[in-house]
Amino acid sequence: MPSIFDILGPVMIGPSSSHTAGAAKLGYVARQLLGAEPGRAEITLYNSFARTYKGHGTDRAIIGGILGMKPDDEMLRDSLEIAKKMGLKYEFKLIMKAPKLHPNSARIKLHDLGGNSIEMVGSSLGGGRIEIVEIEGFKVSFSVMTHTIVIIADDIPGSIAHISGAIAEKNINIANMFVSREEKLANMIIEVDQDVPEDVLKKIRSFGWVHYVRLVEPIF
Template identity: 50%
Template sequence: MKLFDTLGPVMVGPSSSHTAGAVKIGYITRKLLGNSPVHADITLYGSFAATGAGHGTDRALIAGLLGMKPDDIRVPDSFSLAKQSGLDFCFALESAKRGNHPNTAKLIVTDLSGNTLEVVGASVGGGRVRICEIDGIRTDFSGDYHTIIVHNTDTPGHVAQVTTVLAQKNINIASMQLYRNVKGGYAVMILECDDKIPENMLSWLKDLDGILKITSYNREEDI
């Protein structure tokens, strides 16, 4: 445990889980989309749905989608700022818990080019989050590391190709997770890394046979 885990994050808002964590979920979603979203359909589950309005969870998620950090003084004004920036959004509430944590939100975001991303994230306390699903595939990462998410067909060689390129770029892998829906079907590879993921490496990987989609998240020290 670090000192930060005891004191909690530097933030704007009443709750590290319902406000700061929500900002971070929105922020990571924006980074994974790779562009500014122009539309967002957001569903709040469990405790987020029950008490989120009082804690500003809705405004926090929109603030994150706009690129704000938990300590940004503009977080309470995110709705009006979203309107100014061209981000349209709507919310739905589900009283039931989704997954293993009550503080959960599903965000379906679209950018100006029509690219769409679905992210399910949980705020687990102290401003920490877990990204639980991406585009319907189960995941589990925190956003505390530089992360690359590779969507590919479940065929031999893809893990070796990706890890070889990371080694060539001198990028150290902190953890790796592999998921698939069925054998030979749709697969997702998640690699949390100690070093920043370079954009030119992603462009090269996207051209490989069997790679369907690549998203990445380069963390910043103050998020």
Template identity: 45%
Template structure:
């Protein structure tokens, strides 16, 4: 059964939900997961994004998202000028990825205080996105839920401690995935939740033994 979003599509600045609205959301996701205001971005475009993205405004949409704009913001066409005024330097190039969605971007972004993030995400249609990789680790989440990205040590009982903090806060888990680079190394747990995560719960999660960083993406209203 289709919902009203499937029929009408997102409220956005056009011309394309995939190349514009989805691209804005990819940029916003990279900004949020970086956890700081970006000052530099290296943006790789794959497939259709590379071939027709400039004509569809994909490049301006991605930069708009990095600036924190939403898909319905009238400033999207002027994002390059806004980025220049706000001190965001960016560069586009073409990438060729194996088995990637044709509307895929790879964004390497950094902040003035030294934070760095590499995100690979696809615009899957109707303004929706899917994050496929974070800092080289394969993931799979969409941003349609409130989403926690928790980096932690791969030690016994770590996931149980994280889930206990969410339970104490009355947070219901919609989806969850645990990834790691190697046994005993660093883990990456992505938790999609039905409820918004209150600030005090985020602070308790950050204080859990073995947790390195906690990043929270709150879904759009």
């Protein structure tokens, strides 16, 4: 159901809501998933993203997002130069035909300076809306319209109860929860109705069987 601000807006850096605003959001989500200052980025652009990327500033938008710029930040235009100054190394690969992926899709792998990395695939759906479709090899589907907790943990009995307990303890309402499994690991995507305080994340992180916890905040 459209809001009037889907008609008048979004406020964004041009030229394209799909190729620029959505791309900046994807970079910004990757940065949040890394949870640290990125030192190196490997980006693969697929399909339409690969074809239009220079002309629509998709490269600048994704790098800007990785540097922490939002879709309405005028610094996006100069993000490649800013990346050089800040010591962010990046490379783009282009794949013109990836029929299984949405026409505007990107794979982003970020490395921090401490040797940690995160890899995700996301799509820009139009009007600045995005969908994250893969994180660390797990198939996922969420759109970052609300605060979203991303967890990778050992697949053990009771894990969901422990995690949802830690969230419920602080009176945070879970709107949606998706769980998927790959061999012995489980991935959980938990969409909640409000911001999540750091101590909730800390508690989840303290469980011995949890390997990865990040909070992704919505980007407007």
